Amino acid sequence: MPQAPGIAAWGMMTGVAMVKSGLSVFEAVAMTIFVFAGSAQLAATPLIIAGAPIWVILATAFCVNLRFVVFSLHLRDYLMHLPLVQRMWHAYLTGDITYVLFVRQYPHPGKTPELLLEQEAWFTGNYFCNWLSWISASLIGIALANFIPTQWGLGFAGILCLIGIQCSLASSRLRIMAAAVAAVAAVLAFAMPLKLNIVVAIAVAVILALTVEKIHPRKGVAA
Amino acid sequence: MTGHDVWIMLVIAGLTVVTVITRGFFFMSSKPWHLPGWAQRGLQYAPIAALSAVIAPEVFMSQGQMITTLLDARLYAAFVGGGVFFWKRNVLWTIVAGMGVYLPLHLGLGW
Numbered sequence: 200m201p202q203a204p205g206i207a208a209w210g211m212m213t214g215v216a217m218v219k220s221g222l223s224v225f226e227a228v229a230m231t232i233f234v235f236a237g238s239a240q241l242a243a244t245p246l247i248i249a250g251a252p253i254w255v256i257l258a259t260a261f262c263v264n265l266r267f268v269v270f271s272l273h274l275r276d277y278l279m280h281l282p283l284v285q286r287m288w289h290a291y292l293t294g295d296i297t298y299v300l301f302v303r304q305y306p307h308p309g310k311t312p313e314l315l316l317e318q319e320a321w322f323t324g325n326y327f328c329n330w331l332s333w334i335s336a337s338l339i340g341i342a343l344a345n346f347i348p349t350q351w352g353l354g355f356a357g358i359l360c361l362i363g364i365q366c367s368l369a370s371s372r373l374r375i376m377a378a379a380v381a382a383v384a385a386v387l388a389f390a391m392p393l394k395l396n397i398v399v400a401i402a403v404a405v406i407l408a409l410t411v412e413k414i415h416p417r418k419g420v421a422a
Numbered sequence: 423m424t425g426h427d428v429w430i431m432l433v434i435a436g437l438t439v440v441t442v443i444t445r446g447f448f449f450m451s452s453k454p455w456h457l458p459g460w461a462q463r464g465l466q467y468a469p470i471a472a473l474s475a476v477i478a479p480e481v482f483m484s485q486g487q488m489i490t491t492l493l494d495a496r497l498y499a500a501f502v503g504g505g506v507f508f509w510k511r512n513v514l515w516t517i518v519a520g521m522g523v524y525l526p527l528h529l530g531l532g533w
Contacts, residue, residue, distance in 0.1 A: 256437070274449075290446030408464075408466070
């Protein structure tokens with residue numbers, strides 16, 4: 200799995216960052232094992248420490264996780280034939296990288312039960328590696344937190360990981376435009392509460408891309 | 423356990439529910455689901471826009487303000503990391519090269 204070392208680096212930094220921000224070791228371990236969503240964990244931690252109302256913390260995590268709603272819509276065609284509990288387990292364990300690598304490996308859902316099973320097996324193997332490297336690295340990070348100064352800024356490895364995923368999605372001019380628009384909008388709207396700047400940025404970028412697509416239909420075709 | 427500890431565990435339980443709901447949002451109902459065309463096309467752009475919206479403030483802002491200096495290690499690390507991705511097509515290389523730029527500038531020069 201090419202992504203495992205990157206995920207491990209990010210997991211370790213998330214572990215360090217949670218403890219360095221003031222969570223107890225017990226709380227940080229519970230976050231790692233149950234929440235299992237690095238960007239949401241990192242966004243929620245300062246709010247927890249500040250004693251923000253629980254609905255604000257959950258709303259923030261929901262916004263940061265909004266991309267997963269989009270991913271689940273896309274993955275429906277691949278997993279919907281499974282029973283509810285099974286597909287919810289698959290969903291719960293699907294991080295950014297598993298989604299991106301999976302749809303790159305299998306751009307179209309299998310047409311036969313055998314193909315669907317093969318895709319499910321690939322999917323499960325991928326997120327298992329992802330889960331293992333994330334959880335173990337986070338626990339190591341939590342244990343090491345007292346020895347690594349926060350000022351080193353090792354948490355930036357997590358952002359670099361997201362940048363790599365983002366570049367892998369930049370397959371057409373309109374997608375690149377959407378990324379640029381979202382970046383500018385997220386910065387301009389940063390002062391909005393609840394991290395709503397992220398939702399606003401996604402909405403503006405998607406609406407603009409669809410509008411351009413309508414005016415110039417050819418440019419919308421993914422390369 | 424104090425009341426505060428209980429509160430934090432409630433928050434963590436809530437965050438877990440948020441993870442399950444967002445990741446399984448469209449898995450919950452097994453009714454046939456026909457996406458309107460615009461939403462289907464929107465899928466092309468929403469994931470990259472969402473990542474961009476999370477990343478941009480982490481690279482271009484500091485303490486809620488747009489940075490006004492070019493002496494910031496994150497700018498160069500992000501630029502090099504992105505460039506290396508298009509060269510190597512590998513997320514790990516992005517992280518390694520980006521941190522290779524970030525750490526000397528950040529720790530050595532204090533950027």
